[in-house]
Amino acid sequence: MGVDLRELVLPYKKEIALEELRGIAAVDAFNALFQFITIIRQPDGTPLMDKTGRVTSHLSGILFRTANLMEKGIKPLFIFDGTPPPFKEETVQMRRDGRALAETLHKEALARGDIEEAYKQARAASRIDSTIIASAKRLITLLGLPVVDAPSEGEAQAAYMTISGDVGYAVSQDYDTLLFGSPALVRNLTVSGKRKMHGRSITVNPEKIFLDDLLFGQKISREELIQIGILVGTDFNRGCYGIGVKTGIKIVKEGGYEKTLKEKMPDFDPVPVEQFFLHPPVTKDYSLEWKTPDFEGIRAMLCEEYDFGEERVNRALSGLGLKIGQKTLDSWF
């Protein structure tokens, strides 16, 4: 998913405590929902569900994680994707095919009792459908947080809002916001501190990346960063076979970008993708207003409709000074 700039960014990422991330965080909603849906699962891969079989993992993630962030003085807003550009179609189709295959493999693994494989395939089959988006937006709104509908890519909108200064930083696991020009990106904000990897548990801390650190450090322009991304491959174009960031930056610095593309991918016109990263569709039509959470609304939605335990919901919100029977709070920041 997204452009793999990990190695290029490695020397410039800074581990940072939640407490130091005070301010407005523009969260790529699709990315966050995808994380919740893939992580919050039972050992055999079954996501959390209500009595009628509707997936609730994302609601659990939004509730507990954002409550946590808000207590630390972080004001999140969620940006949802709009219409993808036509040249993303290949990526969209590949993901569809990947999920379909994983679904088959998940059923087969379950049938022969291979729990570990079932878990892996269930995760790979995760899908963010319209019911998940709708229920997520509803809960976010009840929590009093802004929902922003991007005209196209959410990551582009997050970058735009960070550039404009309306938000402090973009939040995503992917590096695409950097290609879209976001001055600051925070990763690992919507995952917990601890993660199980191959049986071992590792600590995952939030990390902040400043675009200028990367550009000055690697002595490249943003245009060149985009060129590296295009050589390596993005959601909007297949990369050149055998080229990763190390080779990519070498080619770009030596001025071999266009020549390499002509040689390796003669049928690909990079200009629309370059222009998309430089001038993506974004909107100024958003209002950033944090309201008092509607506790009764949250309780009614989660406990009555989605079978959440009242105590858990209450506990998650108690840090925000909200309790059952207490409907309003004058100011909570």
Next chain:
DNA sequence: ACTGACAC
């Protein structure tokens, strides 16, 4: 994602 219980 989080929680509670228990081990060390």
Next chain:
DNA sequence: GTGTCAGTG
């Protein structure tokens, strides 16, 4: 305090 496990919906 930190680690692990089972459970949540």
